Amino acid sequence: MRSAARLSVRVRPSGSGSGSGPPRGVHLQAARCRSSLSLAGEVPEDAAAAQARPFSEVPGPKPLPVLGNLWRFFPGGDLANVPPYEVPDTLVRTYGPIVKLEGMMTATKLFVADPNAAQQIFRTEGQWPIREGISSIDYYYRNYRKNLEFSLGTANGELWQKFRSTVNQVAMQPRNVKVYVEPINAVAVEFIQRMKSIRDANQQMPDDFTNEIKKWASESITYVALDARLGMLENDIDPDSDAGRIVELVKDVFDAMAELEFGLSPWRYISTPTWRKLKNAMDTFTELATRRVNEVVDRLAKLSEEEIASRQLSVLERLLVNSSHDPDKAVAFALDMMLAGIDTTANQTSSLLYFLASNPDKQRALQEELDREYQEGQPLTAPVLERLKYLRACIKEAMRLQAVVTGILRTVNQDIVLNGYLIPKGTHTIVCTKVMCRDESLVPRASEYLPERWLPGHEHLKPTHAFVNIPFGFGPRMCAGKRFADLEMEVLCANLFRSYNLEWHHPPPAVEQKLFVQYSTPLKITMKERQ
C-alpha cells in the first residue's frame, strides 16, 4: 500500500507542467478503477507526470472574463436554481469525476468524486495535511485570540501537528473514552425522559425536535469539554446560566459562520453586523470556556502528584496534566469540541433516528439485537456496546446515506497526478464524499438504507472502494472527536430502541446545507412504548 502510494506522487518535471497529451491507458485505468485499494502504480512516475494533461485542461464550467463563474449562481445562470447541497452532484454529473471550478472570487476549487483519486490525495498528504479552515473563525483567532491560534479547526502545519498529538493522547485513546460511557449514558437517559415529556397527544415530537437533539448533543459534549453537567435538558433554562448561554451561543456562531463563509458579505474588509455577531458570540464562548477550565486548573492544583497519578483523569484534566497545566490548550480543545462536536453529532443523530423510524424492518432487527445483548435492568457498559454490531452498522449506514459533512477539504501539498491531470501543489480540493456515497456505480442499491451492507456475509452490498464512505475524514487530520460522536449515538440508540418504537408517518423531511447538512422541515417522529 505504502509503496503504491509513493509511486503515485508525480513530481512536475522542470519546465514542463503541460504534458504532451492524454496518457490514455493511465487515464482510463485510474479514472474509475473499482475494486482495489492500490493506485495506478504500474506506470513509471516520470512518464505519467510527463504525459499528464495540464491543470488547465481539467473539465469544468468555463469562467467568463471579469465575471468568472459566479454569475452562474445568480438568476439566469445555469446553477442558480441548484441548492448548495446539490452543486457538487450537478458539477460531477455534467463534467465527470474531477471538476475544476475557477473564477469564484476565492481560489480555484477542484471537486473530486473518484475514490482512487481521493485515496491518492489522502495518501500523499504527508504528516501535516493542509485543510482550509473556516475563514471567519481563523480570522477571529489570528486577530483576537493569538493564544488559541493552534486550535485544530483552523491551524495548519507544525502548529497544528504539535497540538493534535497532545489531543490524540487524550481523546483518541479508547481507554480514555470508555470512562465516559456512564456519564454519556446518564445524559441519554435524561434526554429520553425529556422526549417522553415533550410528545404531543399523538405521541409525536414537537416541531423543534431537532433543537432538542442539539441540546442533548450539547449537554453530552460539554460534559467532556468543560468537565461539568450544565443542565441543558432541564425545563425553563435560565438564559443567563451557562446552559442557557451555550444553546444560544452555538446557534449564533453557526448562523453567523454559515452566512460569512457562503454569503457575499464584505466582512473581510468592513465590520458587518454578522461579523460582530460572530465575534461577540466567540468572545462570550471563550470567556465561558476559560472560566470553566480555570475551575479545573484550581481543582488540580489542590491535588498532590500522587493523587493525580492514582486518579482516573477526565479528558480536560489529562490535557492539562499532559501540557504542564497550560490552560490555553484546554480552552482551545474545549472550543474545538463544542464548535465541531455539537451540530455535527446532533444533525447526524437526527438522520439516524429518521432512517430507523422510517425503516421499521431495520428497527426491528436492531431491537432483536438489543433484546439479546442489552436487556431491561442491565447496565450499559463498554463490553455491551462492543457487542452491538447491528447498531454500529445502522449508524454507519445513516452516515453514508446522509452525512452531515458532504466533502473533505485538502490543499494538496505537492504536485500530483489525478486521473491523468497534473494537479499543482496548493490546489484546494474537495473530496465529494456525499456524491460518491450515492453513486450507484460505487455503492450497490445506493439510495436504500441497508445497515446489513456493513456486516459480514453481505459483501455484495459493500461499496466497491474503501474511500467512498469516509464520514469522519481520513488520515492524521481525521475527526478528533470520532470516538465521542460514536459513543453518544450508540448510547442514545441503545437506550431509546430498547424501550421505544419510533415511527414516521409523513413524507421525508427536507434537507438543506448550512455549514453542515440538516433538516429544514420538522422531524415529526412518533415515539411509542414497546409492548
Ligand code: HEM
Ligand atoms: C457525527 C458527528 C461528527 C462528524 C460526522 C464529524 C466529522 C468530521 C470531519 C469530516 C472532520 C474533518 C476530517 C478531515 O479533514 O479529514 C472533522 C474534524 C474534526 N472534528 Fe469531527 N465530526 C463529528 C463529531 C465530532 C465531535 C463530537 C467532536 C469533538 C469531541 C469533533 C471534533 C472535531 C475536531 C476537533 C476536528 C478537527 C480535527 C483536525 O483538523 O485535527 N467532531 N470532523
